Amino acid sequence: MLGKTGIVIHREFSTRVRTKAFWISTFLTPLLIVALMVLPPVLSMMYADSEGEALRVMVLDESNLLQGQIDTSKSLVFNIIEGDYKERVAQFKEYDKADVFVYLSVRPAEPAQPEVKIISKKALSLAEESSIVKAIQQRIEEIRLLEAGIREEVLAQSKVKLRAHTLVLSKEGEEKAANSGVLFGIGMFLSFVIYLSIFIYGAQVMRGVIEEKTNRIVEVIISxxxxxxxxxxxxxxxxxxxxxxxxxxIVLTIVLVQVATFLMPAEWTTAMQNNAQGGGAAMPEASQVAAGSMGAVFQTIMDLNIAQVVFGFLFYFLGGYFLYSSLFAAVGAAVDSESDAQQFTLPVTIPLILAFIMAQIVLNHPDGQLAFWLSMIPLTSPIIMVVRLPYGVPGWELITSMACMVVGFLLVTWLAARIYRIGILSYGKKPSYKDLWKWMIRG
Known part of the structure; x- marks a missing residue:
């Protein structure tokens, strides 16, 4: 059996590895991953270091809530004006020294809540619109606090900018970086890789079975x-x-990350290392924030239990693939075309889709009861357990989940093989769920 199965394995492996599509996707995917990792913080640093043109904003304040004053910033320059609304709007259209016109009026039903209308000569980005609204809102809040008897210097002293460094104590008492956002991103990324891989390679198994069945090649092979x-x-x-x-x-991504790090300016890499370790860096504050976010990613990755994460990921990657591919193979054997397979692929993939949706809930409580039980069910554990791995999973839970995965794979493969044995030589009739049940029982 092993020798004949080995021939089929060699054929399936060699025919797919020799295709151009395989190598194109193999080289393009790491480039995309590295670009998504490196470009956002690098562009943030470059943008933070550039001056850029400030947005010039005319403000007509009929509500008088701003009291004729609003602070400007590097990105926003405010000019408070008076006059009639229609005349000022007409003037704004011809005035080349203003980019945005803001009109504040009072709601008759809620005098304390102003109505803000923003008119611009070109479409504003979400960040620009938010910064204008935030600046006006902060000014109104400050005025109301001052009117309540709170002095301006007290307001200034009360503003706090926190910079958190989250650490987790290991059993040995060692402090390790555990940035929640980074752990969330790693868990979702790994689970998405498994989710996508099962769909892609599982569908390839199903198409291969259908193709050989419709071409009647399988009749020769089965002999x-x-x-x-x-x-x-x-x-x-x-x-x-x-x-x-x-x-x-993995190999190409590591190589490309090393190349990207080598090509980066020395001050950026130094800043990222210093920020990851909690030290300062001789860079502008905005650049330090961008560098710090990237440094936190690398530091958190370095402090993970890499062996557990990598081993667990590979196990559930293979276990999830083998389990679902057996089901896809059974579906392919039962039908005569891909269009007929659609009614059966949805029930097969529902547990996988449900697990990916539930993963976002599990990430809020990675040690909860829901996370535990979904990690034990073979159809959902490839997604849920991988999501939990970066947060640290007790050894007994991981071993139990893996044992359930192995048992589930053997059971599902046995049932799928019974459907496959009868369905692969069945032609002409579109099978129903009742037929599949009979094949599974009788097989």
């Missing part, structure tokens, strides 16, 4: 080996393709 050997050969062969591609993604 030399058993259906279970053919099914497992396909699942394992395409699984090895996925594993090879994923390994290449």
């Amino acid at each position: 030399t080996l058993r259906p279970i050997e053919l099914m497992m050969g396909k699942v394992l062969g395409i699984g090895l393709v996925g594993l090879l591609q994923f390994a290449l993604w």
